[in-house]
Amino acid sequence: MTEGAIELPWTARTTRPGLFDPPQIMATLRSERPLRPMTFADGHQGWLATGYDVVKAILADSRFSIRREVAHPPVTMPNAGAQAMFTAPPPPGMFVRMDPPEHTRYRKLLVGEFTVRRMRRLEARIAEVTRDCLDDMERSGPPADLVTALCVPVPALLICELLGIPESTLPVFRQAAATALDGESTQEQIQQAYATMLGVFPPLIADKRDNPTGDVYSGLVNHGGLSDEELTSIGLLLFAAGYESTSGMLALGAFALLEHPGQLQALRRDPSLADNAVEELLRFLTGPSGMLRTALEDVEIGGELIRAGQTVELLVGAANHDPARFERPGEFDITRPAQGHLTFGHGIHQCLGQQLARVELRAALPALFDRFPGLRLAVPAQEIPMKDDSAFFGPKSLPVEW
Numbered sequence: 001m002t003e004g005a006i007e008l009p010w011t012a013r014t015t016r017p018g019l020f021d022p023p024q025i026m027a028t029l030r031s032e033r034p035l036r037p038m039t040f041a042d043g044h045q046g047w048l049a050t051g052y053d054v055v056k057a058i059l060a061d062s063r064f065s066i067r068r069e070v071a072h073p074p075v076t077m078p079n080a081g082a083q084a085m086f087t088a089p090p091p092p093g094m095f096v097r098m099d100p101p102e103h104t105r106y107r108k109l110l111v112g113e114f115t116v117r118r119m120r121r122l123e124a125r126i127a128e129v130t131r132d133c134l135d136d137m138e139r140s141g142p143p144a145d146l147v148t149a150l151c152v153p154v155p156a157l158l159i160c161e162l163l164g165i166p167e168s169t170l171p172v173f174r175q176a177a178a179t180a181l182d183g184e185s186t187q188e189q190i191q192q193a194y195a196t197m198l199g200v201f202p203p204l205i206a207d208k209r210d211n212p213t214g215d216v217y218s219g220l221v222n223h224g225g226l227s228d229e230e231l232t233s234i235g236l237l238l239f240a241a242g243y244e245s246t247s248g249m250l251a252l253g254a255f256a257l258l259e260h261p262g263q264l265q266a267l268r269r270d271p272s273l274a275d276n277a278v279e280e281l282l283r284f285l286t287g288p289s290g291m292l293r294t295a296l297e298d299v300e301i302g303g304e305l306i307r308a309g310q311t312v313e314l315l316v317g318a319a320n321h322d323p324a325r326f327e328r329p330g331e332f333d334i335t336r337p338a339q340g341h342l343t344f345g346h347g348i349h350q351c352l353g354q355q356l357a358r359v360e361l362r363a364a365l366p367a368l369f370d371r372f373p374g375l376r377l378a379v380p381a382q383e384i385p386m387k388d389d390s391a392f393f394g395p396k397s398l399p400v401e402w
């Protein structure tokens with residue numbers, strides 16, 4: 001074992017001093033050695049990065065690969081299925097797991113579809129979808145679960161519209177995604193769930209070939225020069241990335257604002273703070289799992305030598321709370337300049353959907369608190385069940401009343 005190597009099991013990552021605080025261990029590790037040796041779940045001697053500068057530097061460095069085939073799992077996977085899929089090579093089109101030049105080819109096809117301008121143009125539609133959800137909530141009366149009433153439907157409907165996926169597909173897809181991510185699922189159940197999700201796309205591709213429309217997926221099908229297999233992976237990636245992470249962030253954002261009434265009041269008093277509030281929520285609320293990169297050659301970085309083949313886990317939550325980058329990092333303060341957080345990653349894989357996520361958060365959260373000025377949790381905050389066992393952090397449900 002490498003000298004000074006630590007292990008960081010899942011429980012250590014999810015034991016928090018307060019509801020929203022990053023685990024204390026992150027601060028301790030970061031202040032001792034922001035890039036330090038870590039023993040991975042399979043015994044691999046790799047590294048853990050917790051400092052802002054070193055996390056950002058590794059994400060920007062082309063000597064590190066994102067490919068899972070060369071990486072090691074940092075923690076024991078929740079189930080055998082997930083473990084087996086960890087190091088499997090990505091199917092054609094699953095570009096989030098590819099290095100250049102393959103990654104570049106796919107990313108170029110999509111980047112023009114997710115520009116700030118295009119996402120800003122969606123604002124009116126996002127406001128409309130949000131209004132419909134809030135109308136339904138108001139009609140049904142309190143209490144309501146904010147996750148099912150608002151936080152899931154807004155991003156899910158939007159990604160469906162953007163990709164031109166029929167809304168009727170949503171329940172099937174969501175059920176399968178829940179099974180695939182559930183730590184209790186067997187390998188057979190996970191494989192079945194993936195088959196169900198992938199099965200959505202071939203008929204959709206055929207339909208878009210016959211009846212091209214103006215959505216993103218139609219453009220890819222008809223002008224991207226991609227095979228059906230590639231189109232299926234890209235569809236799955238965009239759909240899965242497009243709602244699960246944003247819905248988690250929306251629910252976390254509502255929860256954090258409810259638990260910080262001073263900040264909520266400040267936002268109500270000055271709506272021009274909304275853009276900044278979204279950045280601060282993204283900085284403050286990053287979840288417990290990290291990104292992975294593996295050195296393709298020996299790399300000296302942050303005063304340490306990472307050998308070729310060693311995997312580094314990058315803990316964005318720890319980086320976003322680095323006092324060397326953000327003053328008073330443990331304070332949730334919507335007036336601080338929070339830009340520069342690493343919640344959407346950095347470098348060539350930086351989140352393609354970040355502007356969409358921002359516009360959704362920016363529209364839905366103020367609208368929620370405008371509609372229900374007396375909104376409050378319907379159970380004590382400590383009883384809100386958190387998805388601490390998933391890559392997608394956030395409350396499982398968020399019961400509210402007004």
Ligand code: HEM
Nearest residue numbers: 095096241242245246249291343344345349351352353357
């Ligand atoms: C709050 C919501 C979101 C968060 C926190 C988030 C976070 C991230 C992060 C950290 C990465 C980089 C992963 C890495 O470098 O290892 C990423 C990549 C990606 N995200 Fe998001 N994301 C969000 C919403 C979305 C949305 C709405 C979409 C919409 C389609 C999306 C699509 C993607 C795609 C396609 C990639 C892969 C980019 C590439 O490899 O070039 N994400 N996301």
